Amino acid sequence: MLAIRKTSMAAGLSMENVEQPKELAPNEVLVKVKKASICGSDVHIYKWDKWAQSHIRPPMTIGHEFAGVVEAVGEAVDTVKVGDYVAAESHIPCQNCYQCRTGRMHICKDMKILGVDIDGAFAQYIKVPQVILWKVSKEIPEEYASVMEPFGNAVHATLVEDLTGKTVLITGVGPIGAMAIQVAKAAGASLVIASEIREYRKQLAKINGADVVIDPSCQDLEKEVVKLTNGEGVDVVIEMxxxxxxxxxxxxxxxxxxxxxxxxVYSKNVEIPIDEFVTFKGLKVYGITGRKMFETWRTADQLLKSKKVDLSKVVTHVIPFQDWQKGFELMIKGDCGKIVMEIS
Known part of the structure; x- marks a missing residue:
């Protein structure tokens, strides 16, 4: 089968013919990949930056955002069957630690990451444990099912608070920030302000329904937000x-x-005047990683199935698998939303 691989400890990737997974452990599932989406972390691996150097051990197949159809199942698999339409969680939980045993698999103590710790989804077939699979509603097109993992980030980060009638500021409008705009609107936010400096992404914010877009490189963000909220400030900030x-x-x-x-995620330590900015303001601060398994997936599925969120405004490119290099170049340039590759 064809797969996009990291074969050496240097910049770049390669498409290679590799052996298709055959042997399945009792709890494993073989999925025929239909669509796969390029994530920012895949770009880090492509560039071979410090993060990639500390996490990736070549040779391996990368990629973790995908949708496909179940091709075969191990003898103990009981959650999916051959022919099921699925997407997958990228967080592979141990299922034994304190967090896993108390319903918080998304913050598993001994977690592995698909396409980082084990072979990933930029291939015609992928072998995964059944615990990470989600059966996708048939009404959701494959290109949108393939981005349900990052969409879940937007859902999880946005819905930590009840947004009904609330004012919201979203800082950073990459694809997940753009998704968050739509989620906030669907959740009943009264005003959604987007903060973004890049021209393409300012337009992405507008297309996805931001009521106001502010460029903090040439506008005073705090002053503008205070003005828009009658001197109060926003109820919720979502930092993307x-x-x-x-x-x-x-x-x-x-x-x-x-x-x-x-x-x-910050590449360096952050110094915050906690007393002034957090404690004396009585703020609630949520750290968001991944998606709640599988509460967030249920919400994401229903938002897409009901068309309350339209990911055609976020998925800007659908390209053939063989054109993967073009996809990475677009990602590096930054003039794109989500890029989906048609695998089969």
Missing amino acids: SGNVQALLDGLKCVTRGGAVSILG
Whole structure:
């Protein structure tokens, strides 16, 4: 089968012919991959930056966002059957630790990551444990099912608070930030403000329904937010950028007693005046990783099935598998939303 592989400890990837998985453990499932989506972490692996160097051990197949059809099942598999339409959680839980045993598999103590710790989804077939599979509603097109994993990030980060009638600031409008705009609107937010500096992504914010888009590189974000909220500040900040200044600005913009949901990942230590920005404001701060398994998946599935969220406004490119290099180039350039590869 064809697969996109990291074969050496250097920049770049290669498409190779490799042996299709054959032997299945009792709890494993073989999935024929139909669509797969490129994630920012895949770009890190392509570039072979510090994160990739500390996490990836070549040779291996990368990729973790996909949708497909069950091809074969191990003898103990009882949650899916051959022919089922599935997507997958990228977090592979141990199912034995304290977190797993208390309904929090998404923060498993001994977690492995698909396409990072084991062979991933940029291949015509993938072998995965049954515990990570989600049966997708048939009404959801494959290209949108393939991005349910990052969509789940948006759902989890956005819905930590009841947003009915609330004002919301989303800092950073990459694909997940764009998804979060739609989720916030679907959840009943009264005002959704997006903060973004890149021109393409400012347009992405508008297309996905942001009421106001502010460029903090040329506007005073705090001043504009205060003006838009009658002097109060927003009820909820959703930090998607991983930019330290965006986080600090968000903390300034949130009202007293408000909430801050942090999905962004920072490449360096963040210094925050906790007393002034958090404690004395009485804020709730949520750290977001992954998706609740499988509460978030149920919500994501229903939002897409009912068309309350339209991912055609986020999936900007669908390309043949053989054109994977073009997909990575678009991702590096940044003038794109989600890029989906047609595998089979």
